[in-house]
Amino acid sequence: MIGFGWLEALLRVGRKLFVKPETQLYPEVKPKLYPRARGRIVLTRDPDGQERCVACNLCATVCPVGCIDLSKAVADDGRWYPEHFRVNFARCIFCGFCEDACPTAAIQLTPDYELSEWRRDALVYEKHDLLISGEGKVRGYRYWSFAGKAIPGKDKGEAEHEAPPVNLKGLLP
């Protein structure tokens, strides 16, 4: 039996002719994205302007497409840092796992999603393309204030929740 359901559907669709359109005329109109939107990856610095990345490799490990490659080096002051840090945005799926895995809040995703290039190899970003001069979304965090390794300006026992180094020559029990 033929009913009038089709008429109802027509009316429901037709009503949309009179409401405000949601479609935005990109690129003339840029969408408003929130800071947590997952776009281009950056490497941030801590409040002192030092590189946050310690080259622990967790971002590369958690990356489901394996598009992050880095290698560790040790600076003269004992900090670990990435000698090279490479992200292949042609492969990146912007899942944000790297940001979640990062123990130092170094790697962060930004709301910038405009990454089109004519050449594929232009999408391979090296460290100087990734490293920004600010702290990004995470303010005030210094990984080295929590780590047990000593670096200049933060001796053993000076990190958060640390007691002064044990005096092994002391006689007290």
Next chain:
Amino acid sequence: MTKKKIEIDGRVIEAKDGEDLLSACLTHGIDVPYFCWHGALGSVGACRQCAVKVYDGPDDKEGRIVMSCMTPVADVERVSVSDPEAVAFRAQVIEWLMVNHPHDCPVCEEAGSCHLQDMTVATGHIDRRYKFTKRTHRNQDLGPLVTHEMNRCIACYRCTRFYRDYAGGRDLDAFGAHDNVYFGRAEDGPLESPFAGNLAEVCPTGVFNDKGWSRDYARKWDMRATPSICPHCSLGCNILVDQRDGRVKRVQNRYHGALNGYFICDRGRYGPLHVVSEHRLRQPLIDGMPASEHDAASAAHAIVAEGAIGIGSPRASLEANYALQRLVGPERFFAGVSDLESNLVRRIVEILRAGPAKIASLHEVEHADAVLVLGENLTGTAPRLALALRQTARGAERELAAQKGVHAFLDPAVRTAGEGRRSPIVLATPLPDALDDLAALSLRLDPQGVAAFGGSVASALGAGGVEEVEEHSEAARVAEILVNAERPLIVAGCALMSAEIIEAAARIVAALGAKARIVLLAPEANSIGLALLGGDGLDSAAALLKRGGAKTAIVLENDLFDRAPRASVERLFAAAKGVVALDSMANETTARAAVALPVAPFTEATGTFVNYEGRAQRFFAAVAPQESAPASWRRLDAFGAGDWHGLDALIGDLIVERPDLVAVADAAPGEDFGMADGKVTRAPRPYTGRTADDRAGQFADAVIPVDQDGPLTFGIKGARGTAVPTPLITSYKTSGLHSANNVTRFLEEVGGPLRGGDPGALLIKPGEASLPDAVSQRGEAGEGLWLIPLHDAFTGGELSRASALLAARRPAPRLLLHPDDAALHGFRDGAAVQVDGKPCAPVVTLDATVPRGTVVISAGSCQPRGPLRRVKVEAAP
């Protein structure tokens, strides 16, 4: 050993009576978290992590919590690992252990292969509830090989148990008390023991680590690991070579039940990094000047075409030596060592073949009950054997403890119950020895004295055949020790290059009969392999060239100037119209050769080394061979040695020609070996950065290299895990367990063979041939002082000296003279001298322990290896 059935969480396993419950669980694949227990170090019950619940019988509903590492399986019937109370107990323990552990994993080398991480995850600890401060410690500088980060310590005492109790080191200890306990040296300074590198593997967390690896670092899960064989002495310890991006990053121990077990020496750990040193030969040379591959190859072809002899090498693989022998023919193939050395090593093979003494593996060495060492400074020449002898010495202690009913796995209890008894070890060596502290008798004799002493022990044992030797006062006593022992062991070797010492050892074991075991150490990793192929030494090679039997020479992976007296080598270079050198390292021979062609080092080629036991062991290419430096047998193949598309074809030809070496083919699976998951893979998961630079296949780096000669693949897809054949094991990882501690899963029993048999195939069967009479070696005439080479664990041979890491730890070369000899020749302490007319870098040090009439010079410093000989020491002009 009887078996006992015990029920663990409903599963019935057959445990070995006399082992501890933890070992039984681990070898049967039942995971119990633990820290202080170690397969080689036994149980101490320090960490309280391996708690399980045991029940007295079927009626016992309550049970009680025990430490499984301290509980003999004999005492239990029914066990629960998953009991909630035991789980809660273990969770508490890990929480305590983690109270002081720093927030360091991102900047810790160990992370990713860390036993503490594995155990923490396994126990479920995720949150630090303790709100107070963490205890901190200052670190020490422990030298160029080992890092120190004391904050990470969980006080399991494994380091001191290994370093002091197992390896006999003195300079690492525990300081402080309760939660302040500190493991380190009394003051900063390099760790003295040549086994200190093992601390990186023994430590369950990141307190001690490999400093070289830290400097050139990649996470464990980012490095392709390849089974390999240490090229630095004749023991043939198994190693794993880790590399990323074609660069070797570090070397780790690879378990071998009969040989190295859980530990290797520092020469084996850091020496192989000579392959990343600047001493590599990277491009072809013509007359010592860089040339193109094309020019050099055609010049080499021209030289070979004139009729060449082949000079093999004790550090090249058996396959490479065979390829050379095949190219030039057996009568024109020579060993690239002195004539005496080539005769000596061939004589060793004859003695081993003749029997009746069995060849002792290192595992059997540890179970000998009396040992006589003739002339070898083992800590210098074959350090891992010295480490094994340290365990041998404890045999009497173990025996007494067993009589008292103390279980063997309770290591500290065995030490106490053993009352410090030592199995007799007799050292007859020229110089003070690191093993003196545990030897029952240390005799200081000059090289002739060592041989004479060996001879008089043999005579005291009733061996005839040789002219009467002068009776040594201690010989009868030593003979008695050996006769009364059930498993006597004789160790001798080529350190002093004296044929008499080897003959004396052979006579002693012959007199002792079938119960005796023997270790005859050859100078290098493949000396025995070279001797099996045959070939006289360099003097004979030079003589043949002089006679006009051939015009030119091919030198295979060999710095002749390091392996034979300079005069012999110069004779060879003078007699040859042209010399082609194939080598991976740049050295004097490649510089002097008419043409030098780069070839792959042992990390870039597949091949076989034959160790002192006659065990053929395959090493695989850790890094894909480069086109500019192919395996040396491929170069020889191009000269016309054969028509081999792969290594298996070469081995096929070898065993057809030499049926006695047929077992070489069984050393490891061939190149077409595959499992259900495909070839065995070198790469762990996840192996990061695989697509970071692929750029749609435009770059060679993105293409996975192909291994032409081995059954292993460089790709991440492939077989892994416990089912892999033992010569191909690339990792001890199983689900959730990433550290090398997990090797227990791969063992038949703790400290025993790998499941599926230990790798390698024995080529020498004692008793298969009779012993021909010894050809008497002419005694070196001339005058001067007898040269005693001073061997050192951190120096080693030509290859290990090229490792920058090891060089940083190497002691300065020395020249020692007895004060009376020095006075006789008019030398003062610190005098500069020349030896045989050549300036010598080290200055004279006076040392009253040096035998009279000898001069002791650090091996590899200014005198090459060679027969026991006299040298003239004169004041430098």
